[in-house]
Amino acid sequence: MTSVANVKRTSGKNMGNVKRENRSLLLTQLFFKGRKSRTALAHELRLTPASITMTINSMIEEGIVVDTDQYELNNRMGRRQQFIDIDYARIHVVGVTITSQQVRICINDLRFHCIYEDLFTLDDTVADTYAQIICDKIAFGLYSVGLSKDGIVGIGVSIRGNVDTEKGVSEDSFGLLPKHTQIRQDIQQRIGLPVSVDNHIRSLMVCEALYSRIYMENSLFIKYGPGISSAVTINGQLYSGGHSMAGEIGHMVLDRNGALCRCGKRGCLETLSSFRAMKARLMQHTIQTLTDLIALLEAQDPETIRVVSHSIHHLLLAISNMAVLFDPKDIILYGELFESARFLEIFHRQLADETPELMPLLHISAHNNLLDTYMAGALAIHAFLESGGSLVPGTKLTTQNP
Ligand SMILES: [Zn+2]
Numbered sequence: 556m557t558s559v560a561n562v563k564r565t566s567g568k569n570m571g572n573v574k575r576e577n578r579s580l581l582l583t584q585l586f587f588k589g590r591k592s593r594t595a596l597a598h599e600l601r602l603t604p605a606s607i608t609m610t611i612n613s614m615i616e617e618g619i620v621v622d623t624d625q626y627e628l629n630n631r632m633g634r635r636q637q638f639i640d641i642d643y644a645r646i647h648v649v650g651v652t653i654t655s656q657q658v659r660i661c662i663n664d665l666r667f668h669c670i671y672e673d674l675f676t677l678d679d680t681v682a683d684t685y686a687q688i689i690c691d692k693i694a695f696g697l698y699s700v701g702l703s704k705d706g707i708v709g710i711g712v713s714i715r716g717n718v719d720t721e722k723g724v725s726e727d728s729f730g731l732l733p734k735h736t737q738i739r740q741d742i743q744q745r746i747g748l749p750v751s752v753d754n755h756i757r758s759l760m761v762c763e764a765l766y767s768r769i770y771m772e773n774s775l776f777i778k779y780g781p782g783i784s785s786a787v788t789i790n791g792q793l794y795s796g797g798h799s800m801a802g803e804i805g806h807m808v809l810d811r812n813g814a815l816c817r818c819g820k821r822g823c824l825e826t827l828s829s830f831r832a833m834k835a836r837l838m839q840h841t842i843q844t845l846t847d848l849i850a851l852l853e854a855q856d857p858e859t860i861r862v863v864s865h866s867i868h869h870l871l872l873a874i875s876n877m878a879v880l881f882d883p884k885d886i887i888l889y890g891e892l893f894e895s896a897r898f899l900e901i902f903h904r905q906l907a908d909e910t911p912e913l914m915p916l917l918h919i920s921a922h923n924n925l926l927d928t929y930m931a932g933a934l935a936i937h938a939f940l941e942s943g944g945s946l947v948p949g950t951k952l953t954t955q956n957p
Contacts, residue, residue, distance in 0.1 A: 577602060577610050580627065582619070582641065585667065586940055587768050590623055590640035611639055618705075619646055619944040641665060646704050648939070649693055649748075650932030652755075652877040653677075653731055660692050662700060662707075665933050665939075667766055669694045670927070674905025682733045687742035687810055708944065709749045711934030712738050713758035717799050723752040726799065749942075753935040756802075762926045763887060764934035772864040775883045777804060779870060779890040780845050781830035787881060805829070807873050823871045827867035836862045845891050860901065867902055877932045878913060886913065888931040889920040 580600050580820075585591060597607040623644045643665055652659040660848070662671040673692055677685055697704065716728040723739020725732055731737075739750045753761070760776035763769075770791065777785040785803040787794045794801050798818045805825040806818050813822025826832055830845055837857050842848055851859035874886065892898045899919075906914060920926070926933075 561765055570635070574610070575943045575945060577606070578614060578945070579941055580943075581607075581610060581614070582944055583940050585620065585639065585935075586643050586765075590638040592636045594636060596639060600649075608819040609868065614944060618642055618945065619708075622682055634890060638890045645706055646708050646939075647702060648932045649696070649707055649710045649930060650937035651689055651693070651712045651742075652758075652927070652931045653712065654729070654755075655715075655731060658689065658692075659697055659927050659928070660689070661932055662696055662702070662928060665936055666927050667932075669928060671700045677731075679831055682736075685732060685736075686738075686745055692744040696949065704746070704748060707748055708939045709751060709934075709935030710742060710746065711758070711862065711931040712742065712750060713736070713755050713931035714752070715755050718752055718754045718757075719799050720751075720753050720757070720795055723750060747790075749935075749938060751938040753932065754799075754932055756784040757786045757795065758934055759889060760788070760887075761793065761937050763889070763920055763922065765933050765936055766926060766929060771885075773882065773884045773888060775802070775874075775877060775886040776884065777874065777888050779828075779888060780892045781791075783824055783829055783873075785877065789805065789881070802877070804873050804877055809872060809877065824869055825867040828873075833862050833866050836865070838946075843941060846866060849892065849895045849898065852895055852901075855897065858925035860897075863898065864901055864905065865903050868909065871905060873914065874917075875910045875913060878916065885918065886916045887918060887920050889923055889926070891924055893919045893923050896946055 572762040577600065577797055584596065584599060593604075593611060596602075596611070596624065597604055602610070611620060615622065619642060620639050623638045623640045629659075644665045647662055647670070650659075650661045650663065652661075656944070657674050657676050660671070661669050663669045664808075673696055675688075675692060677688060693710070697707070714725050714728050714731060715783050717726040718724070719726055725736045725738050725742075727734050728736070743750045750881070757775070758776055759778060760771070760774075763776060764771045765852060771788045772791050774788045775785055776787075785802040785804040787802040796802075796893075805818065806816065806823045808820055808822050809824055809827060810822030814826040815821055816823035816826045818825075830848065833848060834842055837858060840851060840856070842851065848859065848863070852863060878886065906917065
């Protein structure tokens, strides 16, 4: 499991682990809480002055953190002391989001400022050439904005479907790439930078935590529209399960005699509440996109309201079942539909009527519909914080020539 938005202190047995954990704690603290003095960092991380000095000095040398020109007065000693911060001006990540429509490359800093974006499609020769095409596009992007690989701490790749995060393998992307594609290996060996891979929903959840600087301890994250998917954290750890399929809310069976789902089962939530299900249920209207559906809702079309209400009913039922299983502290909802005032009206009314127990837990993402650009890069930021800024074994981030 990988940790979201926090890194737990464990008692490492060898010096390498302790060093990595200290670096990880320090980076995480700076990222979530902002710049700090050496004294404050030593206190918060429970490290000796010698140990914090050693850790910070090596990270300054590697170009990961900097002494900022901000100072604070140390009251006890009566001395001014300098703040330490992540070197935001220097460090960037690359995000690669692969969807059925396109591949999006985004280069951004650790404050999620996008400095380069490219959209392109992968052609039919994808199996043999996808990694080379992506790496060429990344190289071109870096060249365009005048960045060298030295300033990139990682590449995140987000792809739909079943992803083995530990191995960096896309087990099944439902036709985007061949089954069992070794994305991490394919890209890492071509470009020589650390690569993190996960599916869209877990990428979004990581992005929500990092973008909002919030700690998701025991949370559910649900994306609604066009499909329905969810991700889970347990004790601050992103939980992907025994087969990387944990939290697949879209394939929770709600009606054993229901319609056949693309997964092979009958009556899954997807067959009842997804955009495709709503589209099929509309008799008086032909729609193509969620935007069309929202337009009908906003026009208060009675049939659309009935169909959407039917979908919300089953969605709430599924969320309620998940809440019983996982006992989350909060449930975050994400998706285009939550941008519609009419949809929200119906949703909140049904929430109060049908599942009032969920009311204190449910809230809509503070950055709803805005994170898709950054979700792949968030995987790289997360890996950077977790690893304490260490890169591919044998390489070192340095401001000097290697
Ligand atoms: Zn299904």
